[in-house]
Amino acid sequence: MESNDVEEEEFGFSRNYFLAKELRGSGKRSVRKLSDINLVDEQELREAYTNIEPKHEKEINDLMRSYKNSYSEWVFVLRSGFGLLMYGFGSKKALIEDFASTALADYSVVVVNGYLQSVNLKQVAATLAELLWDQLKMQRKITLGNHSKNQQPFNTRSMDDLISFLDGPHLEEDECFVCLIVNxxxxxxxxxxxxxxxxxxxxACSHIRMIASIDHVNAPLLWDKKMVHTQFNWYWYxxxxYAPYKVEGMFFPLILTHTGTAQSVKTASIVLQSLTPNAQRMPFNNLYTICRERFLVSSQITLNAHLTEFKDHELVKTRRNQDGEDCLYIPLTGEALEKLFKNLF
Incomplete structure (x- = not known):
């Protein structure tokens, strides 16, 4: 290509780039909002999802069978004191549970499903303690008698007491442990x-071994260096x-469906999480005064710019009171607001 052709091509690219920037800047702000999306019934969408024919079943099954060759290695890693952390595209629930039912048949196993909306962690710890207690009694490694009769029920103990028991020096070796699976x-x-x-x-307890899975790209940000290398002591796999998240997805409201409160909360969460930190923190009582005192905005113009985002997505609406003043209000139910705050904070 000759130099003149190269220069002309570069000039054309530059001209189109700045022209596009100019047109975008001069254009009107989009009036589209989330509420304009034509949503479908949730049950209808879930049925359609269920009827999707899976692809590459043979290859996926071959891949799952290939992991079985690593089961003995995974058990060795657990017995060596590490925790197993499974990551990668696709649901790992079936894989981990197959590993537990085959390779960990000689151990007690507790399963926690993190995709549920609520998990009672204290009950999980109490269950782990009960299973460990049963193992210790079966192996007769501790003195029974009056100690077992007068033992306080695990479900009435504090979380710190339960963790102390799980980490107690009941055995000299580490062969007696309970496996905790966290999907x-x-x-x-x-x-x-x-x-x-x-x-x-x-x-980190001496009698606990953890097997867990992660799916979010930012999941490692949940832990600091001590948690990763000392407490969880992860061995990453x-x-x-490539398995669908069928079970996990059942417990989440679908964003493109009519789900009443859940849909309003989801929509609000998306909008609020996309705003700047200053815009997210704005209270609505004595709005401008408080925002100015907190240095969130410096002028009424800035405040209106923030409010525009809320108004466009119908998270905030305006109506006149008896004195003719414009008042802002949130068109969400109390239940929706409560769920929204739980999701955000």
Whole structure:
């Protein structure tokens, strides 16, 4: 290509680029909003999803069978004191549970599903303690008698007491342990800092071995260096399964369906999480005064710019009171607001 042709091509690219920037800047703001999307019935969408024919079944089954060759290695890693962390594209629930039912048949196993909307972590710890207690009694490694009769029920103990028992020096060797499987340890019910700290403390107990899966790309941000290398002590395994998230997806409202409160919360969450931190923090009582005092906005123009985002997505509406003043209000039910705040904070 001659130099003149190259220069002309570069000039044409530059001219088109700046022309596009100019047109975009001069164009009107889009009036489209989430509420304009033509949503379908949730049951109808789920039925359509169920009827989708799976593809590459043979290849996926071959891939799943190939992982069985690693089961003995995974058991060895667990017995060596590490936790197993499975990551990769696709649901790993069936893979982990198959591993547990075949390779961990000689051990007690507790399964926690992090994709559920709520998980009682204290009940999980109490169940682990009960199973460990049963193992210790069967192996007759501790003195029974009056101690077992007067033992306080595990479900009435505090979380710290349960963790102390799980980490207690009951045995000289580490062969007596309970396996804790956490499907989606990065799930919505387990993402908060306190829950992750408790999970890390449980995983660090001498008589607990954890097998977990992650699916969110930012899941490692849940942990600090101590949690990863000392408490969870993860041994990372890349195990893409390409399996659909059928079970996990059943517990989440679909964003493109009519689901009443759940849909309003989902829509609101998307909008709020896309805003700048200052826009997300704005209260609505004595709005401008408080925002100015908190240095969230410096002028009424800035405040209106923030409010435009809310108004466009119908998270905030305006109506006149008896004095003729414009008042802002949130057109969401109390239940929707409560769920929204739980999702955000």
């Amino acid at each position: 989606n340890i990065d799930g919505p019910a387990l993402r908060d800092s306190d829950t992750q700290q408790y999970l890390a403390r449980i995983a 890349h195990v893409p399964t």
